[in-house]
Structure formats: C-alpha cells, structure tokens
Amino acid sequence: MNCDLKRQLTISLENRPGVLSRVAKTLAAHSVNIRGICVQDSVEQGVVRLLAEPWEEALQTLQEAGFHPVQADVVELETHSVPGALGMIAGALGAEGINIEYAYGTEPVGGASSMSIVVKVSQSERAVEVIKSFELPSE
Structure with missing residues (x-):
C-alpha cells in the first residue's frame, strides 16, 4: 500500500x-x-x-x-477500492491509538481499482509506519 x-x-x-x-x-x-x-x-x-x-x-x-x-502534515495513501478498505485501515490506526481527525478522498475515474485517501491523524509518522505494514486481504 x-x-x-x-x-x-x-x-x-x-x-x-x-x-x-x-x-x-x-x-x-x-x-x-x-x-x-x-x-x-x-x-x-x-x-x-x-x-x-x-x-x-x-x-x-x-x-x-x-x-x-x-x-499541516497529513498522510496520503493509495489503496484498493474494495468494500471495507477504509474500515480496515481506520481499525489498524485505531488499534495503535492513532486518531483520525478528518479524511477526504476520491476514487479514480475510469474504473481504476485504487483510490487515494488523505487523512489528518494525531501521529503522522507513526500512521505512515502502520499503514505501510498493513495489507488488505485482497492485496
């Protein structure tokens, strides 16, 4: 990811x-x-x-x-556009005590299978570590 x-x-x-x-x-x-x-x-x-x-x-x-x-520092991540992806990512961050203050994102036009999400979190550098080590089940 x-x-x-x-x-x-x-x-x-x-x-x-x-x-x-x-x-x-x-x-x-x-x-x-x-x-x-x-x-x-x-x-x-x-x-x-x-x-x-x-x-x-x-x-x-x-x-x-x-x-x-x-x-402000934010985390931009690209992930597969699959049902539940955001919930799994948010769950991984929450399990590490990282709060998501807000998020916004888009799904690419043309049926691409990935999406970009921007999140403002309480611990930016730690969030990057958590997300980089996280894999969605479909990956």
Missing part, C-alpha cells in the same frame, strides 16, 4: 461565489497543481484544504495573493 507524508494547506475563505475560483486560478497562474481538495462551509466562512504541488510555491503564492494558509 502506497503511503506518504504530505503538506496540506488550509485556508478560510468568504462563503460567496467566485472566491474558490480566485484561489484555483491564482495557483494555476503559478503552475501549481491541485492534487486534492476538500471544501466545506462554516456559516459565513468556507474552509478549503489543499494538497498542491509544489506545495512551497502554493504556500508563497497564496500568501502573496492575500490569503493566510495554515500548514
């Missing part, structure tokens, strides 16, 4: 039309690729979590554009 530590950027935005577009276009203008995104609302604010490459360029670009990104 592929698993790596990544740097996530989180920004708070006004919850109104066009704001997310401004973020995406600003990053694109600096050749920053958004690899993962989670957007949620919080009354009058929106919270955007990004996995962007290169993340250092994303950080600088967002700061220069007047945003205030917050950095």
Whole structure:
C-alpha cells in the first residue's frame, strides 16, 4: 500500500461565489497543481484544504495573493477500492491509538481499482509506519 507524508494547506475563505475560483486560478497562474481538495462551509466562512504541488510555491503564492494558509502534515495513501478498505485501515490506526481527525478522498475515474485517501491523524509518522505494514486481504 502506497503511503506518504504530505503538506496540506488550509485556508478560510468568504462563503460567496467566485472566491474558490480566485484561489484555483491564482495557483494555476503559478503552475501549481491541485492534487486534492476538500471544501466545506462554516456559516459565513468556507474552509478549503489543499494538497498542491509544489506545495512551497502554493504556500508563497497564496500568501502573496492575500490569503493566510495554515500548514499541516497529513498522510496520503493509495489503496484498493474494495468494500471495507477504509474500515480496515481506520481499525489498524485505531488499534495503535492513532486518531483520525478528518479524511477526504476520491476514487479514480475510469474504473481504476485504487483510490487515494488523505487523512489528518494525531501521529503522522507513526500512521505512515502502520499503514505501510498493513495489507488488505485482497492485496
């Protein structure tokens, strides 16, 4: 199972039309690729979590554009897209006392058999060790 530590950027935005577009276009203008995104609302604010490459360029670009990104270590893992996969992975982390604070992910388009999940956990480096040693029964 592929698993790596990544740097996530989180920004708070006004919850109104066009704001997310401004973020995406600003990053694109600096050749920053958004690899993962989670957007949620919080009354009058929106919270955007990004996995962007290169993340250092994303950080600088967002700061220069007047945003205030917050950095966090997250774990990105790629696993088989099978029923119960998330439950088994979450169970392995929980058994080691590692809390999943939040997660987001996607299943690739076109019938691919793998999916990418991003998790914010209480112990990032230990989580990587646990996940790398974990195998789903179908693997």
